[in-house]
Structure formats: structure tokens, C-alpha cells
Amino acid sequence: MEWVALGLLAVAVIAVTALLATGRLDVLTLADATSTTPPLELPQTVTAADVDGLSVGTTLYGYAPAEVDAALDARRDRLAEQESALAEADGHVHPDA
Numbered sequence: 001m002e003w004v005a006l007g008l009l010a011v012a013v014i015a016v017t018a019l020l021a022t023g024r025l026d027v028l029t030l031a032d033a034t035s036t037t038p039p040l041e042l043p044q045t046v047t048a049a050d051v052d053g054l055s056v057g058t059t060l061y062g063y064a065p066a067e068v069d070a071a072l073d074a075r076r077d078r079l080a081e082q083e084s085a086l087a088e089a090d091g092h093v094h095p096d097a
Helices: 002-022 048-052 065-091
Strands: none
Touching (some): 048 065
């Protein structure tokens, strides 16, 4: 009985392959991905608070939320460090300036 099932499976595979090769079997392609959020828009001068407001939408094909969140957190932290350094530099202006 299993030989019959394997034989039918082989015939089905050969038939589908032949139909695909001759173009008689139309395979639907994947639809374009759709986003759940608008494009990321940032102001001309970005601050750490702007990064906190970002969110990346998921699509049919998805993304790695933990990786994206970690990247956004790292960017926010770096911007906060730069903002702090600039604020400190503005408060301690060198006398020769």
C-alpha cells in the first residue's frame, strides 16, 4: 500500500514540476509588505527624546523587535550622552573663545 502512495506522490511531483516548467501553473507571488506605522520622520536636529518616540511597525514578513528596540535604545543613549556633553561644554566655555 505504501508503494502506491509513494507512486502517487511521485506522479504529483512530476506533474506539478511539468506544469510549472511550461508556465501552465500560475503561482501567486507574495504581496508587497504593508507597514503598520507611517515612515520614520525625525526633525532636522534629533534629540534623545525624539528617538524615544519612534516605533517600527511590523509587517507580514516581520522584523526582529528585540534587535530594533536595542538599536533604538543604543542610539537614544548615545544622543543623550552627546546632549549632556554639549550642555556641559556650553556651561564651561574656554576663556580664549
